[in-house]
Amino acid sequence: MKANSQLLTTIGERCRVCYTCVRDCPAKAIRIAQGQATVLPERCIGCGHCVRVCSQRAKRVYRSIEEALDLLRSGAPTAALVAPSFPAEFADLGPDRLVGALRALGFAQVAEVAFGADLVAAEYARLLAGNGRHRYIATTCPAAVAYIEKYHPALVPHLAPVASPMVATARALRRLHGDALRCVFIGPCLAKKTEADRDNGDGRGEIEAVLTFSELRELFAEQGVDPGRVPGSDFDPPHPGLGALFPISRGMLQAARVTEDLLRGDVVAADGRSGFTQAIGEFETGALDARLLEVLCCHGCIMGSGMSVDTPLFRRRAAVSQYVRGRTPPDAETSARIAERLKGLDLTARFAPRPVPQPAVPDEAIREILQRLGKQNPADELNCGACGYRTCREHALAIAQGLAESEMCLPYTIERLRRSLDDLSRSNASLASTREALINAEKLASMGQMAAGIAHEVNNPLGVILLYARLMLDDLPAEAPEREDLRLIAAEAERCKKIVTGLLNFSRRSKVNRRPCDLRALIDRCLRASIVPETVTVRVEHRMRDPVAEIDEDQVVQVLTNLIVNAVEAMPGGGALTLRTAESEDGTSVRFEVADTGVGIPPENIAHIFEPFFTTKQIGKGTGLGLAVAYGIVKMHQGRIEVVSNHDPSKGATGTAFTVTLPRKEATL
Numbered sequence: 001m002k003a004n005s006q007l008l009t010t011i012g013e014r015c016r017v018c019y020t021c022v023r024d025c026p027a028k029a030i031r032i033a034q035g036q037a038t039v040l041p042e043r044c045i046g047c048g049h050c051v052r053v054c055s056q057r058a059k060r061v062y063r064s065i066e067e068a069l070d071l072l073r074s075g076a077p078t079a080a081l082v083a084p085s086f087p088a089e090f091a092d093l094g095p096d097r098l099v100g101a102l103r104a105l106g107f108a109q110v111a112e113v114a115f116g117a118d119l120v121a122a123e124y125a126r127l128l129a130g131n132g133r134h135r136y137i138a139t140t141c142p143a144a145v146a147y148i149e150k151y152h153p154a155l156v157p158h159l160a161p162v163a164s165p166m167v168a169t170a171r172a173l174r175r176l177h178g179d180a181l182r183c184v185f186i187g188p189c190l191a192k193k194t195e196a197d198r199d200n201g202d203g204r205g206e207i208e209a210v211l212t213f214s215e216l217r218e219l220f221a222e223q224g225v226d227p228g229r230v231p232g233s234d235f236d237p238p239h240p241g242l243g244a245l246f247p248i249s250r251g252m253l254q255a256a257r258v259t260e261d262l263l264r265g266d267v268v269a270a271d272g273r274s275g276f277t278q279a280i281g282e283f284e285t286g287a288l289d290a291r292l293l294e295v296l297c298c299h300g301c302i303m304g305s306g307m308s309v310d311t312p313l314f315r316r317r318a319a320v321s322q323y324v325r326g327r328t329p330p331d332a333e334t335s336a337r338i339a340e341r342l343k344g345l346d347l348t349a350r351f352a353p354r355p356v357p358q359p360a361v362p363d364e365a366i367r368e369i370l371q372r373l374g375k376q377n378p379a380d381e382l383n384c385g386a387c388g389y390r391t392c393r394e395h396a397l398a399i400a401q402g403l404a405e406s407e408m409c410l411p412y413t414i415e416r417l418r419r420s421l422d423d424l425s426r427s428n429a430s431l432a433s434t435r436e437a438l439i440n441a442e443k444l445a446s447m448g449q450m451a452a453g454i455a456h457e458v459n460n461p462l463g464v465i466l467l468y469a470r471l472m473l474d475d476l477p478a479e480a481p482e483r484e485d486l487r488l489i490a491a492e493a494e495r496c497k498k499i500v501t502g503l504l505n506f507s508r509r510s511k512v513n514r515r516p517c518d519l520r521a522l523i524d525r526c527l528r529a530s531i532v533p534e535t536v537t538v539r540v541e542h543r544m545r546d547p548v549a550e551i552d553e554d555q556v557v558q559v560l561t562n563l564i565v566n567a568v569e570a571m572p573g574g575g576a577l578t579l580r581t582a583e584s585e586d587g588t589s590v591r592f593e594v595a596d597t598g599v600g601i602p603p604e605n606i607a608h609i610f611e612p613f614f615t616t617k618q619i620g621k622g623t624g625l626g627l628a629v630a631y632g633i634v635k636m637h638q639g640r641i642e643v644v645s646n647h648d649p650s651k652g653a654t655g656t657a658f659t660v661t662l663p664r665k666e667a668t669l
Helices: 020-024 049-053 065-074 095-105 114-129 142-151 153-158 165-177 191-195 213-222 251-255 273-285 313-326 332-341 363-372 392-400 410-475 482-507 519-529 553-569 626-636
Strands: 008-010 030-033 036-039 059-061 078-082 109-112 182-187 209-212 267-271 292-296 515-518 536-543 548-551 575-583 589-596 640-646 655-663
Touching (some): 008 036, 020 030, 049 059, 065 078, 065 182, 065 209, 065 213, 078 095, 095 109, 109 114, 109 165, 114 165, 142 153, 142 191, 142 273, 153 273, 165 182, 165 191, 182 213, 191 209, 209 213, 267 273, 363 392, 515 519, 515 553, 519 575, 519 589, 548 553, 553 575, 553 589, 553 626
Parallel strands (some): 078 109, 078 182, 182 209, 267 292, 536 575
Antiparallel strands (some): 030 036, 575 589, 640 655
16 A cells, blocks of 8 residues: 555545444444544554445545556566455356456466465464463454454464465465565455555565455456456466365364364354454453464455455355365475475564554543433433444443544434424424514504505595584484484494594504503403493402513503403303413513403404404494404514414313413513
């Protein structure tokens, strides 16, 4: 890999904040910031689990195709080192076509890394055959090695000092063909890209470039090489034995002829995202007392993130097994000659701790974060794993370390959304009420302008009609038959005059003259000015600690008088009239309620009752301006008027209740 390059990066526009990569990262090397996942190279072990599980393909892998092409174009002899998991990837081709396609790309040598696996297996057999009880961890998986170096540095002395099959193969080929040979590893593992950068002690790495199987398919397509049409060819020697089983879990043990004896427990194998981390943790604590621990970060290399096929695990295992069974055994004479030339080949490896800083976080800080997430006690810690962490405390620790966000907690986010929806619901109701008020205000404004014009034009002619009707009544004899007609003219003219007076009251833009007023006395005044029949029972309830409010007394009396008159008229057969005063909990507003047990208002009329000239009373009984004028007065007081009514006896007692809410004092800017 080039200097300052990064193995894994995130394509921001594709990241959907699903936290799947966080959940599947054994090293928790992914930071979530502002909803975006970022792979932290200092924490990453290169396992590639995040690549495999990302359904949106938001993870970008370092591309090595240009490096491989540069080697092929350089003229230097270049060897392709093919990982033993190739039968699981190229089951559609067969080994001869794959080798032929690699030669068509320009590789001078095409070798099987399985031969290096044979060399490594023999080293492990010798290591275990030696005396002593030193405990080893196999180093065939570079992701597992990186995990130990970074997160369990105390176990580095237990890493078996044996090179990986990739490195062993490169060293063997250079012994056979000279140091000028350049090596390109081709396999299923992303971590091999970072392993290739390891210094072997002489200032350079063992491998010049690493291609995944996915990249190899891209390279074939870019260079116009069709593996299905090229001439077939065989791998170059040296040819492998059981080392071809290495990509299958426990394949290394079989190649080394080491048995995982469940009774003795000397050798233990573990694989998979959770299996290998758990085994390493138990090995460190001593709970796992094995002489050799073989760990693979994946379920065998055949499940590596550099594979492009989606075939299931056991079909891949079968493909590798079938290839090993069907291949021709290596020629004994050739194998012996090669073994002689490779005698004394250095197969050692060195490892060093690279601990990831783990800043200490006080328990108090974690508790504070948990409480912020709504987890007040252990029972609230659901440990649902939706955030990508196993427990709520791990998530809180990650937040404290700057690796995670509070919004990753699903219960916390759901609760926030619920509160937001409640707030939106209240805001929506308030906006609907405001919209209705604006519509009514617009209606009132337009009607006010019209009313002012009507009142001005109609008032004088009405006065003339009324005057002459009364003069004629005075001149006619008492027994004249025309008197009844004149009385009707005078009565209708008087009614028109009342309508005009109401229009004038409605259209005028009066100012609110606020002064302190005792609301209890105000209620008494309104009742004295109203005609209430004996069939109507009046009840007054005061629920106020402070009965004084700053209002325009005359205007509020007009509002209450209109409501009382309407309530009485809604109970022609008698009933109960209730007047209540109350105040808000903080004392900043006061309320009047006028309730009756009358016939109620039909639902279809509720939306129109504050509109000018809307009335359900008989002709001559009302102008339809009383509630419109009351509405205008209440709005001028910066208050609100609300109505609740039941017109259907089947739904309960009928009746209507108007509630007027006014600020106790005028709002100041």
